[in-house]
Amino acid sequence: MKLAVRFAHAFALCALAVGTGVATAPAQETAAPKNPSEIVTTHSFVSLDPVPRDKEFQAAVVVKIATGYHMNSHKPSDSYLIPTTLTPQLPAGFTLVEAIYPAGRDEKFPFSPDKPLNVYSGSVTFRLRLAADSSVALGAATIPVTLRFQACNMSACLPPVKVPVSLELQVVAAGASTHAAHPEIFSAKPSS
Numbered sequence: 001m002k003l004a005v006r007f008a009h010a011f012a013l014c015a016l017a018v019g020t021g022v023a024t025a026p027a028q029e030t031a032a033p034k035n036p037s038e039i040v041t042t043h044s045f046v047s048l049d050p051v052p053r054d055k056e057f058q059a060a061v062v063v064k065i066a067t068g069y070h071m072n073s074h075k076p077s078d079s080y081l082i083p084t085t086l087t088p089q090l091p092a093g094f095t096l097v098e099a100i101y102p103a104g105r106d107e108k109f110p111f112s113p114d115k116p117l118n119v120y121s122g123s124v125t126f127r128l129r130l131a132a133d134s135s136v137a138l139g140a141a142t143i144p145v146t147l148r149f150q151a152c153n154m155s156a157c158l159p160p161v162k163v164p165v166s167l168e169l170q171v172v173a174a175g176a177s178t179h180a181a182h183p184e185i186f187s188a189k190p191s192s
Contacts, residue, residue, distance in 0.1 A: 036161040039066045039151040049181040050170035051132050051141075056097060059128045059167045060185045061086055061145060063120070070121040071149040073104025077118045082150040082160050086126045088167075089144045093136035097129035110154055125185065136171050143167040 040063050047058040065071060072081045088096055102124055106116035130143075145167060150160040172178070180186070 034066070034069075034158075036149075036151045036158040037163050039069045039158075040064065040071075040147070040149070040163060042147060042163065042165050044145070044165050044167050045182040045185045046167060046169045047181060047186045048169075048178050050172040050176070050178055052172050052174050052176050052178055053132050053134050053136055053138075054174040055178075056129060056131045057169075058186055059088075059130055059143070059145075060182070061126045061128075061147065061165050062123065062185070063126065063147065064123050065121050065151070069151050069153050070107070070119040071151050073118040073120055074101035075104065075118060077106075077115065081117070082148075084120060084147070084149040086128065086165075087146045087148070088128060088130070089146070090130075091136075091141065091143060093133050094141075094143060095131045095133070097131055100127040100129065102126070132171060134174060138171050138173065141169050141171050143169070 042064075043062045045060045045062070047060075048055070051057050071084050074083050074085065076083050084101070086099060086101075088094075090096060102120075104118035104120055106118055107121075108114075108116045126147075128145075143166070145165040147163045147165055148160060149163075151158050
């Protein structure tokens with residue numbers, strides 16, 4: 001009799017665990033998705049230090065994407081997918097010459113086994129070609145930039161978010177001495 005009671009008790013506990021989803025699913029799969037803005041870290045760079053008036057320069061935003069996540073490229077595979085964009089809010093005297101987005105990489109996912117998606121993962125560098133005209137105020141300047149993306153993992157996509165990034169630079173008079181900054185970022189030819 002005792003053996004029958006123990007067996008019934010053990011059977012009931014197993015049934016309860018399976019029925020409530022407390023089985024042996026890996027913690028990674030059952031964990032709640034991260035906040036989308038925590039999936040990326042950003043670092044910004046400017047190609048000249050300082051930036052003279054009447055001069056073109058570049059800015060770069062390096063984005064590191066958390067392992068296990070990706071975001072659509074700037075030119076996603078389907079029109080319904082949200083592209084990654086980098087949009088500067090330019091102060092007076094600055095103009096955007098060109099936004100340069102790297103090519104994404106085609107990858108297949110369990111939710112799209114037949115059609116690869118064009119995505120960014122790991123680390124990706126976006127560049128902006130900018131110009132400072134003769135009216136830009138001398139001294140410290142900040143150019144706010146918005147990174148917009150939708151992060152996904154292997155099973156779900158999170159809502160699209162906008163992450164603020166700041167470009168910090170010093171503006172000097174036209175013809176003033178300047179030097180190239182961050183050659184490790186700007187010496188490589190950008191891919192678009």
